[in-house]
Amino acid sequence: MKLSVWTYEGPPHVGAMRVATGMEGLHYVLHAPQGDTYADLLFTMIERRGKRPPVTYTTFQSRDLGADTADLFRRACQDAVARFRPEALIVGASCTAELIQDDPGGMAESMDLGVPVIPLELPSYQRKENFGADETFYQIVRTLAEPMERTARVTCNLLGPTGLGFRHRDDVAEITGLLADMGIEVNVTAPMGARPADIKRMGAAHFNVLLYPETGEAAARWCEKTLGQPYTKTVPIGVGATRHFIAEVLALAPEAQAPSEAGLRLPWYSASVDSTYLTGKRVFLFGDATHVIAAARIARDEMGFEVCGMGCYNREFARPLRQAAKEYGVEALITDDYLDVERAIEAAAPEMILGTQMERHIGKRLGIPCAVISAPVHVQDYPARYSPQMGFEGANVIFDTWVHPLVMGLEEHLLHMFRDDFEFHDGAGPSHHGGAATPRPTSQGAVEEEAPDQVRGTASSDALVWLADAERELKKIPFFVRGKARRNTEAFAAGRGQTEISIDTLYEAKAHYAR
Amino acid sequence: MTRMAPPPGSGCRDIPVLRERGQREVFCGLTGIIWLHRKMQDAFFLVVGSRTCAHLLQSAAGVMIFAEPRFATAILEETDLAGMADAQEELDREVARLLERRPDIRQLFLVGSCPSEVIKLDLGKAAERLSREHAPHVRVLSYDGSGIETTFTEGEDACLAAMVPVLPETQARELLLVGALPDVVEDQALSLLSAMGIERVRCLPARRADEMPGVGPETVFALTQPFLGGTRDALMRRGARHIAAPFPFGEEGTTAWLAAIAAEFDVPREQFEAATDAPRDRARRAVAAATEMLNGKRIFFFPDSQLEIPLARFLTRECGMEAVEIGAPYIRQDVVGPDMDLLAPGPVLSEGQDVDLQLDRARAARADLTVCGLGLANPLEAEGLATKWAIELVFTPVHFYEQAGDLAALFARPLRRRAALKLEAAE
Numbered sequence: 033m034k035l036s037v038w039t040y041e042g043p044p045h046v047g048a049m050r051v052a053t054g055m056e057g058l059h060y061v062l063h064a065p066q067g068d069t070y071a072d073l074l075f076t077m078i079e080r081r082g083k084r085p086p087v088t089y090t091t092f093q094s095r096d097l098g099a100d101t102a103d104l105f106r107r108a109c110q111d112a113v114a115r116f117r118p119e120a121l122i123v124g125a126s127c128t129a130e131l132i133q134d135d136p137g138g139m140a141e142s143m144d145l146g147v148p149v150i151p152l153e154l155p156s157y158q159r160k161e162n163f164g165a166d167e168t169f170y171q172i173v174r175t176l177a178e179p180m181e182r183t184a185r186v187t188c189n190l191l192g193p194t195g196l197g198f199r200h201r202d203d204v205a206e207i208t209g210l211l212a213d214m215g216i217e218v219n220v221t222a223p224m225g226a227r228p229a230d231i232k233r234m235g236a237a238h239f240n241v242l243l244y245p246e247t248g249e250a251a252a253r254w255c256e257k258t259l260g261q262p263y264t265k266t267v268p269i270g271v272g273a274t275r276h277f278i279a280e281v282l283a284l285a286p287e288a289q290a291p292s293e294a295g296l297r298l299p300w301y302s303a304s305v306d307s308t309y310l311t312g313k314r315v316f317l318f319g320d321a322t323h324v325i326a327a328a329r330i331a332r333d334e335m336g337f338e339v340c341g342m343g344c345y346n347r348e349f350a351r352p353l354r355q356a357a358k359e360y361g362v363e364a365l366i367t368d369d370y371l372d373v374e375r376a377i378e379a380a381a382p383e384m385i386l387g388t389q390m391e392r393h394i395g396k397r398l399g400i401p402c403a404v405i406s407a408p409v410h411v412q413d414y415p416a417r418y419s420p421q422m423g424f425e426g427a428n429v430i431f432d433t434w435v436h437p438l439v440m441g442l443e444e445h446l447l448h449m450f451r452d453d454f455e456f457h458d459g460a461g462p463s464h465h466g467g468a469a470t471p472r473p474t475s476q477g478a479v480e481e482e483a484p485d486q487v488r489g490t491a492s493s494d495a496l497v498w499l500a501d502a503e504r505e506l507k508k509i510p511f512f513v514r515g516k517a518r519r520n521t522e523a524f525a526a527g528r529g530q531t532e533i534s535i536d537t538l539y540e541a542k543a544h545y546a547r
Numbered sequence: 548m549t550r551m552a553p554p555p556g557s558g559c560r561d562i563p564v565l566r567e568r569g570q571r572e573v574f575c576g577l578t579g580i581i582w583l584h585r586k587m588q589d590a591f592f593l594v595v596g597s598r599t600c601a602h603l604l605q606s607a608a609g610v611m612i613f614a615e616p617r618f619a620t621a622i623l624e625e626t627d628l629a630g631m632a633d634a635q636e637e638l639d640r641e642v643a644r645l646l647e648r649r650p651d652i653r654q655l656f657l658v659g660s661c662p663s664e665v666i667k668l669d670l671g672k673a674a675e676r677l678s679r680e681h682a683p684h685v686r687v688l689s690y691d692g693s694g695i696e697t698t699f700t701e702g703e704d705a706c707l708a709a710m711v712p713v714l715p716e717t718q719a720r721e722l723l724l725v726g727a728l729p730d731v732v733e734d735q736a737l738s739l740l741s742a743m744g745i746e747r748v749r750c751l752p753a754r755r756a757d758e759m760p761g762v763g764p765e766t767v768f769a770l771t772q773p774f775l776g777g778t779r780d781a782l783m784r785r786g787a788r789h790i791a792a793p794f795p796f797g798e799e800g801t802t803a804w805l806a807a808i809a810a811e812f813d814v815p816r817e818q819f820e821a822a823t824d825a826p827r828d829r830a831r832r833a834v835a836a837a838t839e840m841l842n843g844k845r846i847f848f849f850p851d852s853q854l855e856i857p858l859a860r861f862l863t864r865e866c867g868m869e870a871v872e873i874g875a876p877y878i879r880q881d882v883v884g885p886d887m888d889l890l891a892p893g894p895v896l897s898e899g900q901d902v903d904l905q906l907d908r909a910r911a912a913r914a915d916l917t918v919c920g921l922g923l924a925n926p927l928e929a930e931g932l933a934t935k936w937a938i939e940l941v942f943t944p945v946h947f948y949e950q951a952g953d954l955a956a957l958f959a960r961p962l963r964r965r966a967a968l969k970l971e972a973a974e
Contacts, residue, residue, distance in 0.1 A: 067575025
């Protein structure tokens with residue numbers, strides 16, 4: 033048993049639902065107890081779909097347990113086929129149905145429903161949502177796709193986008209446009225938007241573009257082995273990765289041409305002087321491995337940040353993430369426990385967090401700016417406006433998204449200049465964060481207010497004691513760099529075996545770490 | 548005593564109910580935790596279940612999950628499924644860890660789920676053992692919130708029913724209000740009763756463990772929610788007596804509910820009127836303002852919370868709506884009978900669900916407003932039907948006089964919005 037409040041991923045059958053909901057003409061019969069239909073609202077509310085997910089639940093209840101549930105399942109299959117007339121059916125069990133051992137796959141296959149039936153084995157007590165999506169898509173492709181003659185023109189398939197994917201809708205549009213610019217047509221995009229009939233003709237493409245390894249890698253590997261289609265290894269998130277991806281595509285399709293970079297603005301924005309203040313901002317990255325690995329590269333090479341921590345919640349991708357983390361000189365954090373993430377963030381004391389919805393809330397609690405780079409996300413991250421993460425427009429979107437939560441250069445400069453000003457004092461915060469500027473407390477009040485802080489300050493580290501003067505001096509440092517100053521000073525003092533921190537220690541540390 | 552106008556005809560207590568079985572688009576009882584834990588301030592709800600259960604709570608709790616909530620899931624893993632004895636030990640360990648981290652917790656509920664029920668993990672025994680272990684500081688109880696046993700609000704019923712057997716015995720003649728109401732609503736109810744001269748009133752659930760009411764043969768109780776049939780039975784087993792009444796929605800429902808209690812306590816007519824006349828008048832005026840939009844409109848209820856019948860009674864009698872179908876997950880006549888008596892015959896009453904068949908009926912009826920869950924709301928809107936999502940009716944203060952206008956407004960708002968939006972392309 034594992035105590036859990038927040039889960040980064042749902043159970044694997046939710047992954048299967050993401051595949052089914054992304055597709056057209058496919059229906060999912062899910063052997064599940066009453067109540068599991070809650071997952072419908074992820075699609076109808078968070079993703080704001082105007083259609084019910086194509087899922088029929090058996091919704092067995094207590095009184096059905098026993099021989100009845102198998103019959104219930106058979107009837108659900110018949111009703112679903114009669115009502116929805118799908119081109120293919122996927123069938124499986126949710127976590128509870130897994131325990132009652134009705135074998136949905138076997139039953140459905142023996143029923144002669146008149147459409148292909150694809151049984152799913154999703155071990156609910158070992159695996160999670162992303163596995164469920166990957167496995168489901170793989171089983172669908174394995175059952176339906178066949179080797180066939182390649183299209184006359186160079187075409188490729190886009191693999192991995194699903195229902196409830198973070199920015200999948202716009203990523204597909206962006207990459208489809210990028211490939212069109214290169215003279216390459218998309219044969220089939222799947223699972224999102226594809227019908228079973230489309231899956232059948234996937235073999236006609238010359239190669240595959242694997243957009244999301246989490247949800248498409250098993251299918252991509254199968255296509256490579258069985259259909260002889262190579263697939264791209266670079267996920268085109270960020271300028272460098274997109275250029276790398278283009279090079280990969282050009283190697284697979286030599287007759288294609290390089291696309292235009294006319295709309296790309298990130299490099300100039302990042303080079304412009306107002307961005308100088310971004311240099312060395314310490315960022316902590318967490319999310320699914322694909323987005324974290326991509327974000328780390330953008331953060332360091334394209335934004336000039338320092339990556340001070342990175343991790344992912346999907347342990348299937350622990351290895352590539354560990355490898356990437358090594359490159360940035362940090363230890364990878366592989367966990368699906370948000371308390372671990374919170375502790376790691378507190379310890380790293382970053383100036384910015386790039387994470388999931390969960391990290392957004394951790395950031396709020398710790399007072400650290402945060403931008404969302406990965407699922408799980410909430411309704412606000414299924415925006416109405418065009419907002420890809422991939423390709424050149426994706427890079428523009430990322431620049432804006434990441435910079436907005438930070439104090440902009442000019443504003444940071446003003447905060448430095450006027451830090452004793454009544455409107456720019458510590459407690460005021462940046463003007464665009466919604467906190468109304470509160471007047472600086474009068475000197476009398478200030479002294480009283482600082483008192484409890486000193487107590488906390490002295491207790492901040494077991495061995496180290498901040499002297500009152502040094503603590504006061506620390507408070508004069510702008511709030512957005514104070515965490516770093518405190519950490520650096522304590523590390524500096526500890527390194528020299530000092531137990532007390534004075535003003536001198538503070539400034540010696542500052543000189544020591546000066547860059 | 549104040550009399551209510553009888554309904555046209557004989558009410559709908561005796562009309563045949565359409566009973567359906569099939570796919571049910573409803574929440575399981577675990578969802579009750581989301582509002583119960585807000586009400587019981589020193590209680591913690593530990594679901595013993597799967598990742599699906601944790602995911603459900605997270606999806607239903609929305610952003611609330613980040614405010615150090617007092618609920619969590621002990622997620623069963625492969626090893627727990629292998630051997631039973633092991634699972635009990637695991638549970639003990641997780642509970643010990645939890646209580647160590649949260650010393651403010653005085654009541655712990657072990658909440659059963661579908662997986663824990665199917666593997667027959669004995670949470671009742673676990674609760675007894677853990678209660679002994681952590682006495683006297685923490686009391687551990689268990690109830691079943693699984694989808695195979697409970698639908699949505701029935702989770703609250705199961706929770707309260709589990710508390711009834713361990714409530715202290717009392718011989719006092721007290722009134723017990725049963726049902727978790729928002730604090731503001733509970734306070735209004737208590738002050739109305741006090742104005743009627745009824746002072747010995749207790750609430751189940753109480754806000755804190757040490758305020759839990761007693762129960763005994765002199766206890767009389769009134770339900771504030773229609774989904775508490777199991778709690779009603781448990782209280783009656785302890786000798787308490789149920790004051791049957793329509794539920795306190797709208798001016799009329801609140802007055803009828805108060806009147807039933809007044810009759811039980813022999814409150815003089817003048818005192819009843821002195822206590823209720825002013826708020827009744829306020830409620831009538833507030834409902835009238837929202838009712839303009841609702842008058843003459845047709846409404847269709849999908850089953851969700853068991854609030855459907857009392858709400859349909861309010862909307863048809865006080866807001867001038869016409870009910871087409873009133874679906875409820877369960878209909879217990881001994882609980883909602885008084886509301887059914889006041890509901891004019893005409894609408895289809897349905898119990899249970901086959902969602903695809905019911906959707907066919909809803910599409911054929913094309914009611915002006917369809918009350919349904921979040922899984923159906925947007926798809927029906929996309930088909931051109933105005934909807935009101937039902938779960939809000941459980942979270943929002945809607946009972947008694949002061950909320951009567953708000954309650955009507957909840958139903959009027961989607962219609963007002965539809966009228967306000969002009970999104971078609973310009974000619």
